[in-house]
Amino acid sequence: MGFIARLKSFLGRDTPQKRELKGGRPVFWKRGDYTLKNSELLFSAVSRISNALSAMPVQLYSGSAPLRDDLNDILSFSPNPNMTSCQFFKTMEACRDTAGNAYALKAYAPDGRLERIDVLDPQRVRPVLDTDSGELWYRITPENGEEMLVHSYHVLHVPFISVNGYTGVNPVSVLQDTLDYSENIQSFSVEQLKQGVNAKAVMEAPANLGEDQRRRMIADFMQTYRETSGNIMLLESGVTAKTLNLSPIDSKLFEVEKITRSKVAMVYNIPPHLLGDYSDTSFSSQEQQMLEFLMLTMLPIVTAYEQELNKKLLTSEQRKAGLRFKFNMDSILRADAATQAEVDYKAVRSAWKTPDEIRGERNLPAFEGGIGSQPMISQDLATLEYTVKQKPGVLAGKDGGKHAEDERAVGTDSDGRK
Known part of the structure; x- marks a missing residue:
């Protein structure tokens, strides 16, 4: 029996009255098509966050003791045969940061045991709400195969930020106008560069000239310019010539790049210095910079993943018994x-x-x-009585310590007097 057939057999429920959820931002947008392939700022922000998350080992704990069972092995080592745990969480976070939602489907063995967890394409998943029970389902459209409805318990879902509690807002679409403007400025700068530096000149004449006079004046100017290789030019009748100095890089370009960095940092909640903007950096050590990144950026993300894993991978009885998944954030704080x-x-x-x-x-x-x-x-703050009367006997060894206790029991001091 195939995976989809096993999943449908395992779920075994039909809910015909469902409606598509509204709210949030669509995955596709009309103007522009920004992805990690054509925006270095987006690539930098997403790779910074996803790499940080994937570098934090995840572990199943019972209280404070780590557990080494099958469930922990699936999540902390290899969620599915094609991915390591590092690749799995890096891919999940990249989907969340570019599409607004990260989805993963729980796959079960024939005996109902969790077998693997597969990352889903967020563009092929839509939340659906049961109008009768109010339960959340997901409509999944595989690349090959028929569409299916899966209950939310069987789908790991971590949204970016949501306005309805079900679908995440696409952060790339929020940055659409900013990225459009930055791209236009860069394209203009590239065109200026292609034209070259000092590629134009302006000629001024003392009076209005006819068409033939203008043509003759320009021809004479260009002929003299070529014959002298631009070293000597003879201008007659009060004609002057000025060059237009065209810089290949517009000074405004740096301001636009700084503004774009700032807006990308704000949307992804990243300190600007991690995207190359060091204008407002005031930290005295790299540790302080990383601590800011962990507290402001990564802590909310890690908390969202931990709660989703605890909710969807652990039963109520296991949570009550003290079982929980935890990311080790200290592993990247060096x-x-x-x-x-x-x-x-x-x-x-x-x-x-x-x-x-x-x-x-x-x-x-x-x-x-x-x-x-x-x-x-x-023992810097030990009592004076212990330091003077008991510590020497303890340091002398077990017998000395026993002797000191016996002496104290019969009321003798260190000289043997009662």
């Missing part, structure tokens, strides 16, 4: 060596990381004998 060393130092002294855990993050083996597996705490 501090400089001095800052990272300070963080690790405080982590060990505060007992929320062990030396072996830190060595593992640096791809280093654990200390032999398990001496780095125990959490440690700083």
Whole structure:
């Protein structure tokens, strides 16, 4: 039995009374056809976001403990036979950033077990609302095969931003006028470049000339210009000549590019410096710049993906038991060596990381004998009584520590007096 037939058999429900949802922006727009292939700014913005998302490993957790089951293996390693997890989320985010919606279809094995997750072409998916039950369905039109209706539980859907809760607004269509204007300015600049620099001249005569006089004056000028290679020109009867200095790059072009960068950054909620605009950059380190990108841009996106995965891939009982999917945002936040060393130092002294855990993050083996597996705490703020009476015995070893406890139990001091 084919996948589509298995899916229809698994769903097993017919809902004839449905209506197409309204709202949002259409995937296709009339003026222009901007894609990642013909807009370097769009390519830069989309690749920045999609690469950042795909670089965050996703993991299924039970509380704070990672799980290594089949569901985690599908999502964190290979959602389908044709894609790795990195490729899957990069493709999903590219669809969301260019079409306003990212869709993926859950495919099941004959026994009802989740088998794979396939990315769908957003142009072939339309949300449909059941007018009787109010449930959301999706009308999917495959490239080969007949159209089918799939319940929303079986489709992962992450919209860009929505005005109705069902379909996402296409960010490219929002930028349509800006991209049109920028393209026209660039085309004009290219035409100016083709004409060359200093390619024109203006001749001024002291009085109105007839047609024959103008032709004769221009011919004499051009002949003299060619004979002298432009070095010596003889102008008679008060005629003057001036060149038009045509720059191949219009100064306004840089202003237009800056405005375009700013608008693309605003629509995609990206700091402008990540698109090449450093005019307002005031950060003292690269870590601060990346932190701004993570908090303002990536955190809302990651949250949307996590909630959709938890809703569509986990049952209510699993969520109540503490299971959840989580992206590791710390994996792309790399501090400089001095800052990272300070963080690790405080982590060990505060007992929320062990030396072996830190060595593992640096791809280093654990200390032999398990001496780095125990959490440690700083004793800088230990009580005076412990530091004077108990600590020396503890440092002396187990017997010394036992002796110190016995002495304290019978009420003796360090000199043996009662």
